[in-house]
Amino acid sequence: MSYVTHLEAAIDGTILPARTLQTVHAGRPLWVRYDLDAIARSIDRDALVHREPTLWRYRELLPVDDDDCIVSLGEGMSPLLRCERLGTAIGLENLFIKDESQLPTGSFKARGLCMAVSMAKQLGATRTAIPTAGNAGGALAAYAARASMECFVFMPAFTPEVNKYEAAVYGARVFLVDGLIHDCGAIVNQGTEKLGWYDMSTLKEPYRIEGKKTMGLELAEQMQWSLPDVVFYPTGGGTGLIGMWKAFAELEQIGWIEKNRRPRMFACQSTGCAPLAEAFERGERFVGSLDNPFTKAAGLLVPKALGDFMILDAVRESGGRAVAADEQRLVAWMEMATRLEGIALCPEAAACLGALERSLQEGWISKNETVVVYNTGAVQKYVEVIKRHFPRVERGKIDWEALVSPPSRHGTA
Ligand SMILES: *Cc1c(COP(=O)(O)O)cnc(C)c1O
Numbered sequence: 001m002s003y004v005t006h007l008e009a010a011i012d013g014t015i016l017p018a019r020t021l022q023t024v025h026a027g028r029p030l031w032v033r034y035d036l037d038a039i040a041r042s043i044d045r046d047a048l049v050h051r052e053p054t055l056w057r058y059r060e061l062l063p064v065d066d067d068d069c070i071v072s073l074g075e076g077m078s079p080l081l082r083c084e085r086l087g088t089a090i091g092l093e094n095l096f097i098k099d100e101s102q103l104p105t106g107s108f109k110a111r112g113l114c115m116a117v118s119m120a121k122q123l124g125a126t127r128t129a130i131p132t133a134g135n136a137g138g139a140l141a142a143y144a145a146r147a148s149m150e151c152f153v154f155m156p157a158f159t160p161e162v163n164k165y166e167a168a169v170y171g172a173r174v175f176l177v178d179g180l181i182h183d184c185g186a187i188v189n190q191g192t193e194k195l196g197w198y199d200m201s202t203l204k205e206p207y208r209i210e211g212k213k214t215m216g217l218e219l220a221e222q223m224q225w226s227l228p229d230v231v232f233y234p235t236g237g238g239t240g241l242i243g244m245w246k247a248f249a250e251l252e253q254i255g256w257i258e259k260n261r262r263p264r265m266f267a268c269q270s271t272g273c274a275p276l277a278e279a280f281e282r283g284e285r286f287v288g289s290l291d292n293p294f295t296k297a298a299g300l301l302v303p304k305a306l307g308d309f310m311i312l313d314a315v316r317e318s319g320g321r322a323v324a325a326d327e328q329r330l331v332a333w334m335e336m337a338t339r340l341e342g343i344a345l346c347p348e349a350a351a352c353l354g355a356l357e358r359s360l361q362e363g364w365i366s367k368n369e370t371v372v373v374y375n376t377g378a379v380q381k382y383v384e385v386i387k388r389h390f391p392r393v394e395r396g397k398i399d400w401e402a403l404v405s406p407p408s409r410h411g412t413a
Contacts, residue, residue: 064119091357095373129188233352
C-alpha cells in the first residue's frame with residue numbers, strides 16, 4: 001500500500017476518498033495527500049543511494065499502491081548540467097540546466113504520464129484519452145501501449161508534425177482538431193460518457209502532478225538536499241511547476257530539506273500566449289481570456305489552464321513571478337544555448353532564457369544566485385522551427401576552398 005490518505009479539492013479543501021476514480025471537484029483539480037509523518041518514519045533519504053536511477057526511487061512519495069501496477073519505461077534522473085558560458089553570456093554566475101529532453105518520448109511529460117497510466121491501471125481503466133498541445137499525446141500513447149491500454153489523442157491541427165506521428169507510432173488513434181487545446185479537451189469530455197474512457201487531461205486526473213513532482217525531488221537529491229535560489233520553468237498547463245512546489249513542501253515536512261529554503265518559482269511564458277504573466281501583473285488568481293494566442297513553443301499554447309490559481313498561488317507563495325519572454329527572440333535563445341553549451345533547448349525552455357534576461361535587468365534575481373532552468377523537451381520534435389530558422393544543411397559538390405573559412409555556425413536567428 002502507498003502512503004496516500006485522501007484526495008483534496010484544490011479550490012475549497014473538500015476531502016475526497018482515494019483509491020476510487022476521481023477527476024475534478026467543482027470543475028477544479030485535486031491534490032493527492034499522504035501520511036507524511038509515516039513516510040518520515042519509514043525511510044531515510046540516505047537509503048535512496050541504493051535504489052535504481054529512475055523516478056521510482058521516490059516510491060514512498062508516490063501514489064501507486066501495488067508494484068504490479070507500475071508502468072515504466074525507465075524514466076527519471078535527468079542530468080543537472082552546469083552552464084558556465086551560457087551563464088556568463090546572460091550575466092549569471094551559477095546557472096544550471098536540468099535536461100528533461102532525455103526522458104522516454106523526449107520530454108518531461110513522461111514523468112506525469114507514467115504515473116497517470118500506472119494509477120489508471122490500478123483503478124482498472126483500459127481505455128484512455130487526452131487533449132494535447134504536443135508532447136503529452138506521445139507520452140500517453142507510449143505508456144498506454146506499455147500497459148496494453150487503448151489510447152485516443154486529440155490535438156490542434158497545427159501541432160508540430162512529430163507530435164502527430166509519434167502518438168500514431170505508439171498505436172494511438174490520433175485526431176486533429178480545428179481549435180486549441182481546450183477545444184480538444186471539450187471533445188475528450190464528450191467522449192467520456194460515450195466511450196467510457198479515462199480522461200487524462202492535464203489536472204483532470206490527480207496523479208500526473210505526482211509524477212511531475214519528481215522533477216523537484218530529483219533536483220533536491222542532485223543538489224545534496226539543498227535547493228537553488230531560483231527555478232525558471234516553462235509553464236503551460238502548469239503541472240510541472242505545481243508538482244515541484246508540492247515536492248518541496250513535502251520534502252520540508254518529512255525533514256529531508258531545511259525549512260524556509262525553497263526556491264523562488266518563475267513561471268515562464270511567451271508573449272505569444274502569456275495568460276499567467278498577465279494575471280500575475282494584474283494581481284489576480286485566475287487567467288482572463290486572450291485574443292488569438294499563438295506561440296511556436298507548442299507546450300506553452302495553453303490559454304486557459306485548469307490549475308491557473310494553483311500555479312499563481314505557488315509562484316506568489318515562493319516569492320517568484322510569472323514572466324513573458326519575447327516570442328520573436330525564442331530562436332535566438334535556442335541558438336545561444338546550443339552554441340555555448342551544446343545543449344539543445346526546446347522553444348519552451350528558450351522562453352526561460354528570455355525571462356532570465358528580463359529578471360536580471362529588473363533586479364528580480366541577482367547575478368550570484370543559483371538558478372536552475374528546466375529544458376522540458378527535445379528540440380528534435382520541432383522540425384518546422386528547425387527547418388525555418390536553422391537552414392544549415394548543404395548539398396552538392398564539396399567546395400574545399402569555401403570549407404577552409406566556414407561561415408558562422410548557425411543560420412538566421
Ligand atoms: C507540456 C510542456 C510544457 C508545459 O508544461 P506544464 O507543466 O504543463 O506547464 C513545457 N515544455 C514542453 C516541452 C512541454 O511539452
